[in-house]
Amino acid sequence: MPMGCPFLSLRFSLFLSLSFATSSSPFSFFKLQSPSSSIPKATPSDLLSLLATPSHSSSVNPSVADELKSCFKFLVPFNPSNTRSSSDFKSPSSRRSLLKSPRDEQNELIWWPPEPVLELARLAFDSGGGPDSIHRALDPTVMPVPDVEGSKEDKCELTRTPYGRRFISQELNSYLEYLFKLIVERGPDVGLKVSLNRYDLFHGHLFIATETGRLGILFHAKEYPLYDKQVFPYYLGYCQKDSNVTYDDSINLRNILWLAPLPSNSTQGWIAPGVLLVLDAHPGGIVYRDLIPEYVNVVRTIYEDDLGNVVVDVNYLNVGDSQPDYQIFIC
Ligand SMILES: *[C@@H]1O[C@H](CO)[C@@H](O)[C@H](O)[C@H]1NC(C)=O
Numbered sequence: 001m002p003m004g005c006p007f008l009s010l011r012f013s014l015f016l017s018l019s020f021a022t023s024s025s026p027f028s029f030f031k032l033q034s035p036s037s038s039i040p041k042a043t044p045s046d047l048l049s050l051l052a053t054p055s056h057s058s059s060v061n062p063s064v065a066d067e068l069k070s071c072f073k074f075l076v077p078f079n080p081s082n083t084r085s086s087s088d089f090k091s092p093s094s095r096r097s098l099l100k101s102p103r104d105e106q107n108e109l110i111w112w113p114p115e116p117v118l119e120l121a122r123l124a125f126d127s128g129g130g131p132d133s134i135h136r137a138l139d140p141t142v143m144p145v146p147d148v149e150g151s152k153e154d155k156c157e158l159t160r161t162p163y164g165r166r167f168i169s170q171e172l173n174s175y176l177e178y179l180f181k182l183i184v185e186r187g188p189d190v191g192l193k194v195s196l197n198r199y200d201l202f203h204g205h206l207f208i209a210t211e212t213g214r215l216g217i218l219f220h221a222k223e224y225p226l227y228d229k230q231v232f233p234y235y236l237g238y239c240q241k242d243s244n245v246t247y248d249d250s251i252n253l254r255n256i257l258w259l260a261p262l263p264s265n266s267t268q269g270w271i272a273p274g275v276l277l278v279l280d281a282h283p284g285g286i287v288y289r290d291l292i293p294e295y296v297n298v299v300r301t302i303y304e305d306d307l308g309n310v311v312v313d314v315n316y317l318n319v320g321d322s323q324p325d326y327q328i329f330i331c
């Protein structure tokens, strides 16, 4: 696990965040210590630009770009020059038959998702970031969120509302499930051990990027680490009870970003393929320094609202009784 400054141990950074939380001092230890304090602050928009086309990337300050890129841990190879015109999509079965391995096929589903996902991405883009495009794609039926792995007994409410919905298109719902599963499957490739349960990975925030209209989901893993007097002395409410997520360096990798392909402004084609990556927020790195608000630096949360207009939360919950039964709830 890369740590920017070796002496910034976990406990030490906790101490810092605790002491600074109660002081009004403008003094910031990390900024003074940072070897790169002279470079401009990275913005969420820089982050998104680097994941779009080469021309978007070139608008980012080169030092910022280098530092940000060093924090990108791709779950699917990043291939920005892989673009598509609309006619390339006429025969999806023929393009799939050209593929070699199951792994390639999984990658392809991130670069160029199925038609209903592309349609949603296009609608979001054309709407100029308005949430209605997404809302209209949802089935109006509301489903109560059932018990999730004993959450009710703990009075834990995992979702923003006690009921949820699904997309009308079953393929869209399946694609969301696919994203959750792929994160779990490939996380270990980049050092992220993650599992689908109510303490760890169960949700993401679907947003439309403010400047580009690009559709994305920011997933948060490691949501409820176990309270521990030594390593994690924070109460996070009912949902934290009996957590089996221990607070350790894996918290650095809790922000996982999916972006849909970026539509072309002028044609029905696409100027950038989809991406799936982990944003490494180790202390000392630029993500930690510039993209994580100081008051949540202990839990390394990048806020979805910083990336765009948040439309809905996407939850993938195990609502099974004795057997696991994972279902999508959009809240
Ligand atoms: C779309 O094109 C217009 C005109 O060429 C331009 O002003 C605008 O910035 C473009 N939008 C995006 C998202 O690229």
Ligand SMILES: *[C@@H]1O[C@H](CO)[C@@H](O)[C@H](O)[C@H]1NC(C)=O
Residues within 6 Å of the ligand: 195, 196, 197, 244, 245, 246
């Ligand atoms: C926590 O519990 C879940 C579900 O019971 C399990 O899948 C997961 O592997 C456990 N995680 C750890 C770190 O033990």
